[in-house]
Amino acid sequence: MISVHTPAAYPHDRVLDACFLGPYGENDALLEKLLVEFLRDHVYWRRNFHPEDPPAIGTGAAQDPEFLAFEARMRRELHQLSAALKRSVPFHSPRYIGHMASDLLLPGLAAHMLALPYNPNNVSEDSAPVTIDMEVQVGLQLARMLGYVHDTARPDCAFGHLTSGGTTANVQALRLALAMKAFPVALRAAGVPDIALPDDDWHAFNLSSAEIITLREAWLAWLAMRAPAERRHWHARVEALRIESLGLAGFLAAHPGLRVPRVLAPITAHYSWSKGVKLLGLGRAQLDLLPTRGMRLDVDALEERLEQCTRAHEPVLMTVAVLGSTEYGTIDPVDGVLAARERSRARGLDFAVHVDAAWGGYLATLFRNEDGSLRPQADVADDFSHFPSPALHAAFGALGGTDSVTVDPHKLGYLPFGSGAFVCRDHRAMELLAERADYVFHGDAATDYATRARRLGQFVVEGSKSGAAAAGVYVAHKVLPLDHRHFGRLSRATVRAAEAFHARALRFTDDVAGHLHARIPFEPDSNLVCLALNPRGNTSPAAANAFMHRLSAALRSDPQRPLQAVEFFGSTTTLRPDLLGAAEATRIFRSLGLEGAADEPLVILRHTLMNPYLVDDENGISYIDRYFDYLVRCTATLLATERAA
Incomplete structure (x- = not known):
C-alpha cells in the first residue's frame, strides 16, 4: 500500500x-x-469619454410606460x-468530482466580467488595443511555464494565443505543422536561385523545424534584396506553389x-485529433493510433511504426504525446517521443512533436522555479x-524540446470556458499561417514579434474572438504567476x-471485499483517479457494466429530482481492451473476477480531484472519506435491490 501524508500534515x-467564491459563497x-x-x-469611463456630449437617454425615460414594460420583461426573463x-x-x-470542471478563480472571473462591457474583439489591435496585448502576454506566460523561450528580444521566442478550447488548439497545431513541412517543397518547386535547398521533395519534406525556419529566414533575406517588381514576382510564384494555394490534392x-x-x-488521444485530420483533408485513415503501456504511449511501438514509415517512404507530419489523457489523466513519456524523433532523423524521417496538454498543462507549474528554471525531481x-x-519529471522536463503545446486554461487553470490555448515554440513559424484582409490588417507582412502580435487574427483559426477571455486569463496569471510558489499552490x-x-480507494477495496471486487486499474499520474467495480460472484462483463450504469445514475444530475438529492457527482468512462492491450486487459478483468475473453469495454468510475476543499480542515470534514462512505452505502443498496428482485 502506498503511504500518504495525513491531511493534518499540510x-x-x-x-x-482568497482564490475562489467558495463552496458556500463565502x-x-x-x-x-x-x-x-x-x-x-x-x-465613469463612458461619461468622461467626451463629457461635452449630452446624454442620449433622457432622465424621464425610466418613467415611460414602454420603458417600464421592457424593464419588466427583462427582469422576468x-x-x-x-x-x-x-x-x-x-x-x-467539493461534492463534485466528475468531469474536468471546478470553481472559478476569482481574479480571472472578475477580470473576465470587468472586460465584458468593453466587448473587445481580439482579431486585431484596431478592435482590441488593450486585450490583444494581454492575449500575447498569456502566450508568453504559458511559454515560460512550459520551458520555451519567452524573451521577445530573442529571435526564437515562443508565441501563443487563446482558442475556444483544446480542439481548436490541436487543429492549429496540425495546420502549422503542415504549412511548415510543405513550405520547403514549394520553395524548391519555384526554382528560387541562390538558396541552398534539398535535392528532392522527400528530403525537403523531412527538414527539421529549425531547418525550415532557417530556410524561410534565408528566403525573406533573399526577397528583401530584390527590386520591388522582382520581389512581387518571386513572392507570388512561391505562394502559388504552396499547399495552402494548391490544396492537398493539387500539391501531391x-x-x-x-x-x-x-x-x-x-x-x-482525444477525439479532436480525428476531427483535425478530417478538417485538414488528410483523412481519418492517416491517423495512426498507437498502443500504450499502462495507458501511456508505448515508445517501442512508436519506434516500430516510424521504422515502417521510413521503409515504406511514408511521410509523418506529427507525433502527438498526451500530457494528461482526458479519460484517465495519464501522462505520456514526452522525453521518449523526442528521443525517438532524434533516432528517426538519423534515418531521414522527421516530423513535428506536439503535446496535447489540454488537461495536464498547468501541472507544469509544480516543476518551475520563479525564475523559470526546472526544479529537481527531489x-x-x-x-x-x-x-x-x-518518469513523470522527465516528461515535464522535456516540454521545452517540443514544437508546440495545447493547454486549456478553462480546465486546470480554473477559468471560464472558452479559454483554450495554443503555444508554438518559435514565433517565426506562425507567419506561414498568415491570412491577408486589408480592412482588418494594415501594412506589409509581419516580420517582428510586436507586429505579429498586433495582427493576431491573421494566424488563428477563429476570426472574432473574446478579449474578455484574454483579460481573465492574463489577470489570473498575474495574480498567481505560473510557478510552484504561486499557481503551483493550487x-x-x-x-x-x-x-x-x-x-x-485502496482502503475501500478492503472495506467492500466481501461483496465487491474493487480495483484501481492503473496508478494515476495526475489528479484523475479511476476505480473499477464488479459484484462478487459475477463473471459477466455485461452484468458488471449494467451494475455500473445503475451506480452512475446515482452520481449524476436528474431533471426529475432535486439537485440536492444527489450526494456526490461523479463520471464514468470505459476501459477498452484495444487501448489496454490484451495482456493488460486480461490482468484487469481477472482481478475483478470477470471471465472469458477481455474483448469488450468495461464501465468504470472516473474521478477528477480539482476542488481544493475536498479535505476541509477548517471544519474537520473529508469529502473524500464521505464519498467512499457513500459508495459503500450506495453499492450495498444496489446489490440488496438486485438480490430482492
Whole structure:
C-alpha cells in the first residue's frame, strides 16, 4: 500500500481561500465589492469619454410606460434564467468530482466580467488595443511555464494565443505543422536561385523545424534584396506553389514522390485529433493510433511504426504525446517521443512533436522555479507522498524540446470556458499561417514579434474572438504567476487530494471485499483517479457494466429530482481492451473476477480531484472519506435491490 501524508500534515493555505467564491459563497462580499467598484469605473469611463456630449437617454425615460414594460420583461426573463440555472451541475462544490470542471478563480472571473462591457474583439489591435496585448502576454506566460523561450528580444521566442478550447488548439497545431513541412517543397518547386535547398521533395519534406525556419529566414533575406517588381514576382510564384494555394490534392499531384502524411498519436488521444485530420483533408485513415503501456504511449511501438514509415517512404507530419489523457489523466513519456524523433532523423524521417496538454498543462507549474528554471525531481517530491515519479519529471522536463503545446486554461487553470490555448515554440513559424484582409490588417507582412502580435487574427483559426477571455486569463496569471510558489499552490492541492483519494480507494477495496471486487486499474499520474467495480460472484462483463450504469445514475444530475438529492457527482468512462492491450486487459478483468475473453469495454468510475476543499480542515470534514462512505452505502443498496428482485 502506498503511504500518504495525513491531511493534518499540510497546513491550511489561506491564499487558496482568497482564490475562489467558495463552496458556500463565502467570498460573496469580495466579489460583489469588486464588480460594483469596476462597474462604476466603467460608467465613469463612458461619461468622461467626451463629457461635452449630452446624454442620449433622457432622465424621464425610466418613467415611460414602454420603458417600464421592457424593464419588466427583462427582469422576468432574467429571473426565469436564474431559476433555470439552479439546475446546473454544481461544479463549485467539493461534492463534485466528475468531469474536468471546478470553481472559478476569482481574479480571472472578475477580470473576465470587468472586460465584458468593453466587448473587445481580439482579431486585431484596431478592435482590441488593450486585450490583444494581454492575449500575447498569456502566450508568453504559458511559454515560460512550459520551458520555451519567452524573451521577445530573442529571435526564437515562443508565441501563443487563446482558442475556444483544446480542439481548436490541436487543429492549429496540425495546420502549422503542415504549412511548415510543405513550405520547403514549394520553395524548391519555384526554382528560387541562390538558396541552398534539398535535392528532392522527400528530403525537403523531412527538414527539421529549425531547418525550415532557417530556410524561410534565408528566403525573406533573399526577397528583401530584390527590386520591388522582382520581389512581387518571386513572392507570388512561391505562394502559388504552396499547399495552402494548391490544396492537398493539387500539391501531391505536383509532387508525385510524396504521399499524404501520417499523424501518430497514442490510442488514448482525444477525439479532436480525428476531427483535425478530417478538417485538414488528410483523412481519418492517416491517423495512426498507437498502443500504450499502462495507458501511456508505448515508445517501442512508436519506434516500430516510424521504422515502417521510413521503409515504406511514408511521410509523418506529427507525433502527438498526451500530457494528461482526458479519460484517465495519464501522462505520456514526452522525453521518449523526442528521443525517438532524434533516432528517426538519423534515418531521414522527421516530423513535428506536439503535446496535447489540454488537461495536464498547468501541472507544469509544480516543476518551475520563479525564475523559470526546472526544479529537481527531489524538490518537487518533497511536497508529496509519491508524486512525481522520475518518469513523470522527465516528461515535464522535456516540454521545452517540443514544437508546440495545447493547454486549456478553462480546465486546470480554473477559468471560464472558452479559454483554450495554443503555444508554438518559435514565433517565426506562425507567419506561414498568415491570412491577408486589408480592412482588418494594415501594412506589409509581419516580420517582428510586436507586429505579429498586433495582427493576431491573421494566424488563428477563429476570426472574432473574446478579449474578455484574454483579460481573465492574463489577470489570473498575474495574480498567481505560473510557478510552484504561486499557481503551483493550487496544483499542489489537487495532486495531494488525488494522493489522499488514491490511498482511501485502496482502503475501500478492503472495506467492500466481501461483496465487491474493487480495483484501481492503473496508478494515476495526475489528479484523475479511476476505480473499477464488479459484484462478487459475477463473471459477466455485461452484468458488471449494467451494475455500473445503475451506480452512475446515482452520481449524476436528474431533471426529475432535486439537485440536492444527489450526494456526490461523479463520471464514468470505459476501459477498452484495444487501448489496454490484451495482456493488460486480461490482468484487469481477472482481478475483478470477470471471465472469458477481455474483448469488450468495461464501465468504470472516473474521478477528477480539482476542488481544493475536498479535505476541509477548517471544519474537520473529508469529502473524500464521505464519498467512499457513500459508495459503500450506495453499492450495498444496489446489490440488496438486485438480490430482492
